[in-house]
Amino acid sequence: AQKVTQAQTEISVVEKEDVTLDCVYETRDTTYYLFWYKQPPSGELVFLIRRNSFDEQNEISGRYSWNFQKSTSSFNFTITASQVVDSAVYFCALSDKYNFNKFYFGSGTKLNVKP
Amino acid sequence: DAGITQSPRHKVTETGTPVTLRCHQTENHRYMYWYRQDPGHGLRLIHYSYGVKDTDKGEVSDGYSVSRSKTEDFLLTLESATSSQTSVYFCAISERTNTGELFFGEGSRLTVL
Numbered sequence A: 001a002q003k004v005t006q007a008q009t010e011i012s013v014v015e016k017e018d019v020t021l022d023c024v025y026e027t028r029d030t031t032y033y034l035f036w037y038k039q040p041p042s043g044e045l046v047f048l049i050r051r052n053s054f055d056e057q058n059e060i061s062g063r064y065s066w067n068f069q070k071s072t073s074s075f076n077f078t079i080t081a082s083q084v085v086d087s088a089v090y091f092c093a094l095s096d097k098y099n100f101n102k103f104y105f106g107s108g109t110k111l112n113v114k115p
Numbered sequence B: 001d002a003g004i005t006q007s008p009r010h011k012v013t014e015t016g017t018p019v020t021l022r023c024h025q026t027e028n029h030r031y032m033y034w035y036r037q038d039p040g041h042g043l044r045l046i047h048y049s050y051g052v053k054d055t056d057k058g059e060v061s062d063g064y065s066v067s068r069s070k071t072e073d074f075l076l077t078l079e080s081a082t083s084s085q086t087s088v089y090f091c092a093i094s095e096r097t098n099t100g101e102l103f104f105g106e107g108s109r110l111t112v113l
Helices: none
Strands: A001-007 A010-014 A017-022 A024-028 A033-041 A048-051 A059-061 A064-071 A072-079 A088-096 A104-106 A109-114 B004-007 B012-014 B019-025 B030-037 B042-051 B054-057 B065-070 B073-078 B087-094 B109-111
Touching: A001 A010, A010 A017, A010 B042, A017 A109, A017 B030, A024 A033, A024 A072, A033 A072, A048 A059, A048 B065, A059 B087, A072 A088, A088 B109, B012 B019, B019 B030, B019 B109, B030 B065, B030 B073, B042 B073, B054 B065, B073 B087
Parallel strands: A010 A109, B012 B109
Antiparallel strands: A001 A024, A017 A072, A033 A048, A033 A088, A059 A064, A064 A072, A088 A104, A088 A109, B004 B019, B019 B073, B030 B042, B030 B087, B042 B054, B065 B073, B087 B109
């Protein structure tokens, strides 16, 4: 069965610290997509990144980077030099390429960045 | 931003009453979804649609029904609301299935007393 685990319920850091949000997934599929979404205090869900199962290259976008390791079924998200505006709940999600209805979210990690 | 509007944004109702939440999109995307968000559970899929009048159940569909008579509208109905259906409901849309990227509405907060 598909499952996403975000073991860190809440993390607090001080501004400018680096922080890594963990995501571990379970799937029997060989083809799938992984995602990160951000939910700021205003409540909307914002797409951050998509990664398919055949692409294990790490990705960097500004202060954000993602480390995808199939060997450990992990898709971790690192924020470098965190800022107060990064405070949000972050969700990791897993979908199946052929069954679009199978979109599974982790329970989320709440990140508090203090000035 | 994707053109997705949910209504109502906030609703308080009593147990046993019917409730309908509406999702309206202006993107002409084929696929539409209803999720609920609860503490400790993240988002869970309730129902989804892959075209006009084509819908199917998700992970937590009991107690909910949906309808899609037009491409742009996807309705979620609670026939007889229960307190366990107190939640924040998100509508999402996607253009294709081979990327899985979802665009979400602002959410509708429902409280069932």
